[in-house]
Amino acid sequence: METAILWHTGPLIDDDEVAQVHALAADAESVDGAAPLSEQPLLNLRARTDDVVHLLTWRSGELAGYAQVDRRGAVPSAELVVRPAHRRHGLGFHLLASAGDRAAAPAGAAEGEDTEDGAPDAGQGVVPGTTPLRVWAHGDLPAARALAARSGYVPVRELLVLERPLGGASGHPVPPLPAGLRLRAFVPGQDDDAWVRANALAFASHPEQGRLTVADLQDRTREDWFDAAGLLLLEREASGDLVGFVWTKVPVGQDEAGREGEIYVVGVVPDAQGQGLGGLLTAVGLAHLAAAGVTTAVLYVDGDNVPAVRTYERAGFTRREVHVQYAPA
Incomplete structure (x- = not known):
């Protein structure tokens, strides 16, 4: 199945799009028991800066996945979430790969589309040593650990609650x-x-x-x-x-x-x-x-x-x- 991921910088388009991201995060939290997006990414939904990149993908008429790359720190960071009903189809893998591409891309482009066809190959989108992106996984859930391993990511920091x-x-x-x-x-x-x-x-x-x-x-x-x-x-x-x-x-x-x-x-x-x-x-x-x-x-x-x-x-x-x-x- 083709996965189209739209991305753009600056704030989300309107209040409806902001509400869709909040609803997606709430849906995931109700299943996982952990909020997938922390405070700063939620504040960034309305941030007027080209250093924040929003990545969105839709399935069956609803927002199925969202990722955000924040390039304002010394090292870009990201958080992502996939709606439970659309998991186990490689969507999280594609979002993470696209987030890595956005982190490594030079500043300037304001919007675009990343498209992946068929089943992804392990390691796609990550070139060791060239993608500085760091990604948060809230709750340290087994699915997040599996996605990280499949994508070539390893733990580098722990935040205790x-x-x-x-x-x-x-x-x-x-x-x-x-x-x-x-x-x-x-x-x-x-x-x-x-x-x-x-x-x-x-x-x-x-x-x-x-x-x-x-x-x-x-x-x-x-x-x-x-x-x-x-x-x-x-x-x-x-x-x-x-x-x-x-x-x-x-x-x-x-x-x-x-x-x-x-x-x-x-x-x-x-x-x-x-x-x-x-x-x-x-x-x-x-x-x-x-x-x-x-x-x-x-x-x-x-x-x-x-x-x-x-x-x-x-x-x-x-x-x-x-x-x-x-x-x-």
Whole structure:
């Protein structure tokens, strides 16, 4: 069967196309138990940049597969999803091969079509050593591992999802602060530049978090889950310099009987690291979530970030699942 994959840069064409991608992702999550597209690709659906490439393919009148290549980092990254009803026909293989082609292609082209005929040969679309693309597989599902192996990709990074139960607010008081430091809520518009600078310093070596811009921050502040009171800044009393922050996230529309909240990000600038502020800010975030009625706290951390993993384990977090990033062997 011929597989036609349409691709274009910039935002998706209209709200209907955006809705189709969200519906496709929701359909896959209902079957797999893991969301196939993370936050940044969903924000990128409306991004006006030629460095984001959308790849779409239809079967039987519906969106059957979607992939996205983000070329804004040092190494291009991608995420993809195939609708469960259209799996086991090579569609994921073709999407991954086309994503590799888009990652390796020179910038300039805005749209096009990739077409594959018949059954794909193993290794098609991947030339070892020439395609720098890295691809996320959320939940580390067996089908994703099989697709990666067939396409010549190997694991290169793990992102752990940790969780812990929360009791009432009385069990999570706000911890005392070290002398000379104060805690306050983020003020949109006033603190944007300072937060972006502190985040860049705290995550200078992180491939995604460290490159967030003011525009990226403002994209998140427009999301329905954003609450400025849940982004807490730790600063020096004398100078007002920002030394760390904890950002929490509570998705809307949850059942009040079992609400889940996230320690979205904890950051400490380099000259304040090694003083236990990461653990302090984690406790501050847990206190805020508990006060908001959250019953389970979750967070994401790179598996090789040993100091952070140990900090979270001491705070009572255990592993829930793992996301794996693959790259050509």
